Amino acid sequence: MVQFNLPQNSKIEVGKHYKDITNSNNLKKVNVYRWDPSTGKNPRVDTFEVDMDNCGPKVLDILFKIKNEIDPSLTFRRSCAHGVCGSCAMNIDGVNTLACIKSHTDINGDLNVYPLPHLKVIKDLIGDLTTLYKQYESIKPWLKQNKLVKKKQN
Amino acid sequence: MKKFQKSETDKCLDRFDKIRNSSGSTMTSELRLKMQKTMQSKCAVFRTEKTLKEGVDQIRKPYEGMNDISVKDKSLLFNTDLVETLEFDNLIRQALTTMDSAYNRKESRGAHAREDFSKRDDKNFMKHTLAWQNDNKVEIKYRDVHSRTLTNDVQYFPPKERVY
Numbered sequence: 488m489v490q491f492n493l494p495q496n497s498k499i500e501v502g503k504h505y506k507d508i509t510n511s512n513n514l515k516k517v518n519v520y521r522w523d524p525s526t527g528k529n530p531r532v533d534t535f536e537v538d539m540d541n542c543g544p545k546v547l548d549i550l551f552k553i554k555n556e557i558d559p560s561l562t563f564r565r566s567c568a569h570g571v572c573g574s575c576a577m578n579i580d581g582v583n584t585l586a587c588i589k590s591h592t593d594i595n596g597d598l599n600v601y602p603l604p605h606l607k608v609i610k611d612l613i614g615d616l617t618t619l620y621k622q623y624e625s626i627k628p629w630l631k632q633n634k635l636v637k638k639k640q641n
Numbered sequence: 642m643k644k645f646q647k648s649e650t651d652k653c654l655d656r657f658d659k660i661r662n663s664s665g666s667t668m669t670s671e672l673r674l675k676m677q678k679t680m681q682s683k684c685a686v687f688r689t690e691k692t693l694k695e696g697v698d699q700i701r702k703p704y705e706g707m708n709d710i711s712v713k714d715k716s717l718l719f720n721t722d723l724v725e726t727l728e729f730d731n732l733i734r735q736a737l738t739t740m741d742s743a744y745n746r747k748e749s750r751g752a753h754a755r756e757d758f759s760k761r762d763d764k765n766f767m768k769h770t771l772a773w774q775n776d777n778k779v780e781i782k783y784r785d786v787h788s789r790t791l792t793n794d795v796q797y798f799p800p801k802e803r804v805y
Contacts, residue, residue, distance in 0.1 A: 525716040555670035559722045560714035610719045 502531030505557050511538035516597040517549055519561065521611050530608070533558070539591075546579050546600065547586035550612075562611040577612050578604055660726050665709035669726045672710065675703040676729075676736055684740050689756050693744040700740045701777050704733050738772040741779040746770060761802055 502521055507514050514536045522530035535553050542552050547568060554561045563586070566574040570588040577586055578601040580594045591598060606614025683696025707730065714722035748762035749755045768783040790797050 523714075523716055523718075525718055554721075555668070555674075558713070559668055559670065559711075559725075562714070562719055562721050610716075613719055 496529055498529055500529050500531040502533035505533065505535045507536035507538060509538045509541075511540055513539045515539050515549075515591065517553065518597055518599045519550075519553070519612070520601045520608075521561070522608055523560075523610055542591075544590050544592060545587055546589045546591050546598070547575055549591055549598070550575075550586060550600070562613055564613055576603055578602065656730075657727075660710075660730060661712060661715060661723055663710050663712050663726070665711045667706050667709045667711060669710060669712070669722070669729050672703040672706040672733070673725075673729050675706070676700065676733055679703070680736055680739075684736075684743055686752075687754050687756050688743060690744075690747075693740065696740045697744050700733075700736050704737055704777055707733065734774050737777070738774050738779050741781060742770045742772050745781050767800075 499520070517535045517537050518532050519535065520530060521533050535557055537549055537552055537557075542548050547565060550561065550563055550565075554563075563577070564574040565587070566572045568575075568587045570585055573585060575586040576583065578584075578599075579586060579589050580599055582589075583603055586600075600612065602608050602612045603614045606616070606618075609615050679696060679699045679702075683692045683699060685692075710726060710729075712723055712726050714720050743753060746753060746766055747755065748758045748760070748766045750761045750766065767786055769786060771782045771784055773780040773782075786800070788797060788799065
């Protein structure tokens with residue numbers, strides 16, 4: 488049988504392991520997909536040990552905690568943070584969802600966070616939305632008038 | 642198009658490069674949180690001489706922390722670490738001038754509500770605050786409020802206290 492492999496530069500490698508520095512008894516291991524095209528390296532999955540005693544209830548809170556306290560170079564889109572805008576859409580625990588409405592308390596064991604699977608990745612968890620905007624434009628999502636209005640004479 | 646002086650554009654690029662290449666030991670998020678907590682507790686909706694005096698000292702700590710700030714991500718693509726640090730640089734300067742301006746305005750007016758000076762004081766403070774920030778010093782000056790309109794078609798209405 489023919490074996491198909493991912494191109495060499497798409498293979499995901501094991502990344503850094505950030506050990507807990509808070510001495511917390513309530514840790515969660517969070518595996519996050521990382522890729523920075525400017526390094527020329529393959530994508531990797533970094534593992535962060537996060538103190539869950541001082542963390543908000545949603546997966547987005549975990550990402551903020553990692554960015555603010557462990558690794559500020561982690562890159563993801565976010566805007567409204569309460570399930571309206573859709574900026575933080577990503578693949579969490581194997582399911583495409585919004586990081587701001589997904590509770591991490593529902594997830595047992597390690598938490599896996601990947602970018603949306605159908606988009607070209609720009610960096611870390613950020614997908615390329617060019618096609619989305621093109622499709623969006625193609626449905627002409629704006630109001631149109633059904634009569635031509637005569638230009639006002641000045 | 643108007644030509645810009647190279648010395649002016651260089652200032653912008655120098656600031657960008659300085660922040661991008663900063664390699665201290667303090668995270669932007671740490672200083673930002675300090676700034677947020679100070680503004681929220683010392684310069685919130687209701688202010689007093691005591692909280693503002695403390696705030697004037699305290700807000701300078703995150704400002705001076707800029708000297709030891711670190712930007713870990715050096716890339717030029719979707720660099721949110723760099724953007725957040727540039728934003729912090731803008732915000733902390735704004736916070737400094739806000740705090741000093743509020744401390745110097747010993748009256749209540751509009752959104753500036755001082756519990757120790759609950760009334761507006763048109764005799765001493767019917768004027769705009771002007772602030773110049775130079776390192777951790779903020780120079781405060783004042784400018785008169787215009788008492789005329791830009792046209793003769795409408796009369797001038799002097800501002801007055803809003804009572805219900």
